[in-house]
Structures are given as C-alpha cells and as structure tokens.
Amino acid sequence: MDSGNLMLQDNRNNGEILWESFKHPYDSFMPRMTLGTDGRTGGNLKLTSWTSHDDPSTGNYTAGIAPFTFPELLIWKNDVPTWRSGPWNGQVFIGLPNMDSLLFLDGFNLNSDNQGTISMSYANDSFMYHFNLDPEGIIYQKDWSTSMRTWRIGVKFPYTDCDAYGRCGRYGSCHAGENPPCKCVKGFVPKNNTEWNGGNWSNGCVRKAPLQCERQRNVSNGGGGGKADGFLKLQKMKVPISAERSEANEQVCPKVCLDNCSCTAYAYDRGIGCMLWSGDLVDMQSFLGSGIDLFIRVAHSELKTHSNLAIVIAAPVIGVALIAAVCVLLACRKFRKRPAPEKNRSAELMFKRMEALTSDNESASNQIKLKELPLFEFQVLATATDSFSLRNKLGQGGFGPVYKGKLPEGQEIAVKRLSRKSGQGLEELMNEVVVISKLQHRNLVKLLGCCIEGEERMLVYEYMPKKSLDAYLFDPLKQNILDWKTRFNIMEGICRGLLYLHRDSRLKIIHRDLKASNILLDENLNPKISDFGLARIFRANEDEANTRRVVGTYGYMSPEYAMEGFFSEKSDVFSLGVIFLEIISGRRNSSSHKEENNLNLLAYAWKLWNDGEAASLADPAVFEKCFEKEIEKCVHIGLLCVQEVANDRPNVSNVIWMLTTENMNLADPKQPAFIVRRGASEAESSDQSSQKVSVNDVSLTAVTGR
Known part of the structure; x- marks a missing residue:
C-alpha cells in the first residue's frame, strides 16, 4: 500500500485481509501504524530492533507502550527498561526534554480505555517522516529530504546519558551537562558514599531523617510523633x-498525599491531574526548559534545618540592609526628587494586563517570564x-510607523511605534508581546523587547x-530579484512558520492577519512571519472560535x-x-484584471484553472518552461487553500506535504470564495451591523470559468 503497509488479501473472499505488516511491526514505526496494548488478550504491539545494522534477525531491544496508570513510551533491553518518556498528558509525553517538540504535537495520538487497551499512532505525512529503533536501542526520527534525496535524522531517544532509565538510582536526580550529573535530592544522602563518589550512582540515596509515620511506629520503642512532614519543591x-x-x-492534591503515610511525592499537571507516588522514587531528571513541579515528602526537621540555616545566614545580612535602608530613606527625604518615572508604572500596569490576557492559557511561572522581556528606554x-x-x-x-535603528553596541533593530491616531492600541500591542514572546522559530520574526514610557508604546524587533x-512582489523594478526557486522557498518557509503557530509551539495560535506585508525577508530572502497584534491564543482543546469584532x-x-x-x-x-497566488503571479489579490472582466486574483486563477491554463498565472518575470509543472502544482495548492468551505481546505501540514512531495495526485479544488470590493458608501452604511469589519465588508460572487 502507499502507506508502506504490506498486505496479503484473499481476492476470492471479497478481498479479506489475511495478513498485514502493520499488525506485525518490526523496527520501523510508520504513519497510520498503531502500536499499543490489548486489555482483553494481554498482547502488546512493539517495535523490535535488528541484531546489528547488517543482521536483520531479532535484536535485544523493543519499544512500545507500557500500560501504566498513565501510559508511557518505553524502550526495553531484554525486557529491562532502558528509557521512558514520562506520562502522556493528552498532548505530549511530559518526561521529554522539549515537550513542545513537533514529534508529539503534529498528528500524534494516544488513546486509552483505562482498562488496559492503549493505542498509539500518528497520521501526519507532511514531513514524510518515520521512526526507527536501531540495534543500539535508540529511536530515531527520520524525515525525507527532497533536495538531498536521502533520509535525515531528526530527534532521537534517549538523547543524553541522563535519559538512561534509573541512572541516578532511588531519590537521585540527573542533571545533563553537569559534572557529576547525579545529585541526591534535598533531604537525602548517598546510600554508599564510596560508590557515589566513585561515579557508581546505581544504589541511589536514602533519607537523612525518618518521616512522621515511621516515628509514630517507633513510639513504643522510645521514639516520638514529632511535627508533621512537609514537601520540598523541585522545579x-x-x-x-x-x-x-x-x-x-x-488545591487538595498535597493534602491527599500528606494524609497517606505511604505517599512519598505528588505532582499536578493540567492534562493529567493529581499524581501520587508510593515507595521509592526512581528515574528523576532535572530539565532546563520543560518539565513540571515535583513535590517530595520530607521530615519536618529537614524543612526546619533549611529554615534555621537560612535565618543564621540571613540575619546579619538583613541587619546591614536595614541600616542601609534607613540611611537611604533619610537621604531621600532630605533630597527629595521627582516621583518614580511614569514608564515604570505604565510597564507594571501593562504587565498586569498581559497576565490577565494569558491567565487562561499560561501558568503563573510562564506569566512571570513576560516581566523578563527587556524594557528599552525611550531615549535609547x-x-x-x-x-x-x-x-x-x-x-x-x-499599528503605526516602523523605523530602522542601531543600538550603541551596533545591533540593528526595527522599532514599531504606536501611533496615537492608530486604529489599534494598547490591547493589540500587549497581545503581540504576549504571543510572540513565547515563540522561537526560524520563520517567525524575533521580538527583542518593548518600551512603555509615558504615552509611548513601542516594540523592538x-x-x-x-x-x-510585498515590497518585492508588487514592485516592477524588484520583481526579478525573486526568481521562481526563491518564491517557492518563501512559500515553504511561510508554511513552516504557520505550522509552528498552529501545531508545534506550546501555544496554539491563529494569526488572523496573514498577508504579504506581514512577511519579512532576511538578508538571504528567507521569510519570517510578523505582526501578531491580531493573533489569538487557543486553548489545547479549542479548534475554532468566533468574535463580534472582525x-x-x-x-x-x-x-x-x-x-x-x-x-x-x-x-x-x-x-x-x-x-501563494500573489507570490506566483506577482499581483495583488485586491487588483482587478481588466482583460478578464475585472476579476480579482482568486477569480482569475479559478478561471485559468478551469481553462487548463493554470501556469499562465505565473509572473512572466519568473516563468520558465522547466518550472511549468511545479507552478501548476502551486496554483493547484493555492486554490485548495482558498476554497469557500473551511472544511474543504487542507491544514498547513498537508500543504507542506503537497509542496514537498513529487508526482502526487491532488484533489480537484472546489469553488473559491471571491472577495469583492464594495463602494465606500456601502461600506460606511454597513457599520451598523453587529460585526465590525476593519476595512470593508465582503460578499461572495460565484464566477464560473468558461
């Protein structure tokens, strides 16, 4: 089959499938293949490695889903775990170093009936990628490079030594990049100091002080109950x-753990809920960027020890600080100066409003990061x-004018300055900061900071x-700079940036104002999506929304x-x-084509398609016979994207797949939606409607090509 599934069918019996390779997986995990467990039969479909790269016989490693309370992806060597992904929270495996990886956000699904039947699959073909379990027990993601005609290796698991299962033993935490990598968590010490200091961390750590329940059990032997245990927070x-x-x-999760003598830790994830652990804690790792908060139960004496130590250290420091503070206050009263700059108060108010905007989508820790965004002084x-x-x-x-600038250290910047006459305002500026400060992608413009001082509101990019x-596409003197290959690369780059917004970033973002003037080009003519003032952040379970303010x-x-x-x-x-159609043609969608009864670009492209002359849409400055089929394909994809019914349009991942895949059959496009300009008086009279359209109302006009 085109999917890569090898199937044996009985054509004498209505094509009954007698056997298929997807039901008997080996070392490769393909799109639309399913791995998982069967609660009724106890079976588990897993990947199995080769013995070596030259020997395809059954190797020592397997990989698949472990039917824990919260399912996880595991790699085993002779049935002994060597790596685990952490629990699935409905979107990602939370034990991966980068939880926002495209690996598990784009078309990846895991379903469980909570009775032992779990299935894991992915249906996205946009990057033509698959996964392979190699003879050394490593899972590689491999994607096909059309230009290089070879499979490229992407992410891999395990990635660092810290990813090895149980590397630091019980109550030990692994820190990649540090030497030594293993550390006992607070309140614990190495079980065997000699082994630990020698680099053998397998025996892990033990408690420095017994928990309250253990002390209560020893009351009859002279022990005492003591004060209640507490939790140490590991981020x-x-x-x-x-x-x-x-x-x-x-809110109740900590108490549930504290009331249960066997509970040694708890954590809370929005996608999972309250998680508890009993007994020893094994296979912990500290991440730099992702991960969640873990609360480990320790004796009250451990909390008290840390508290007393802090008091002993802090007391003299606080004393000196108080004396210094009194001196400063006296000096300030004597030499009173003007109030704190307005920009600080404005910035504080702005960030408070930002936190309100993001409260439904981001945790408190992520909201705090907004305050870390550099604030530039107006004079700078x-x-x-x-x-x-x-x-x-x-x-x-x-929003207002945009200026080029150069900072004292020589860095060139673009400064977007909010105009007081702007139709947009502080809300759009805050929205842009909230959205873009969370995003990092080669096809998205990078926000460097902002300025809030008095009435001034500026963003620095x-x-x-x-x-x-648009400065190149629609300028007759510059159109030749964008040859066909460059235009194709720009289309692909825009798609990859948009895919990151829709599927691959931690937030699901709808841009809402994607247009040629919002696509910026770097020195190599690589595209970067900009202007997120109108963007909307979607919740994880949200697919569409509506607004009265269009x-x-x-x-x-x-x-x-x-x-x-x-x-x-x-x-x-x-x-x-x-x-797409503007890039191909070098014409604005809003411009009409007099030779075709004033059809706009979409209508004109549709007519050429029906006439079998799609390649004629191409800008004469870039058209070459050798690119004709590729141009026709791009026109085809553009028309698929502008179909009138939203459900008929492909998603961005499929657009990339269509762009980068050769010799494939695309579905025929349906009638596009033709947006037609109305007169000014009509536009003004329509303002009484319940919706507010920023520039013009729209109407749909059916145009059929001859």
Missing part, C-alpha cells in the same frame, strides 16, 4: 516512574533611530534588511471569518492560499 522535573491516579484537584530608541527621522522610516502599518515581501485585512480574510466571525486554522490557510 522543571521529569517525574518518577509508576505514578498513581488521584481525583483530587490541584530615539537615539538609535535618529529621533525617528523620516530617512529611517521603513514603513507604515495599522530584529531588523530584516530586505523589508517585507479584524484583519481586506482580500485576505476567509468568508466564514469576514461574514460570521468564525476563525480557526483554516482561516489562516485561506490567507495562506491568497499569498
């Missing part, structure tokens, strides 16, 4: 193996831009020397959004399709 952790489920909410940016001189002005948007895409740009808005306020991934896909 950004890979949680131990064998978590148990509790129905307690986040004024100096960098030569007092916002016209010669440094790069352009003008709905990395400088893109080639400015925006904002965006005429000609790029999908019909369901412009007319009904509904927006989703498919709304951005519509905008993407318009950009």
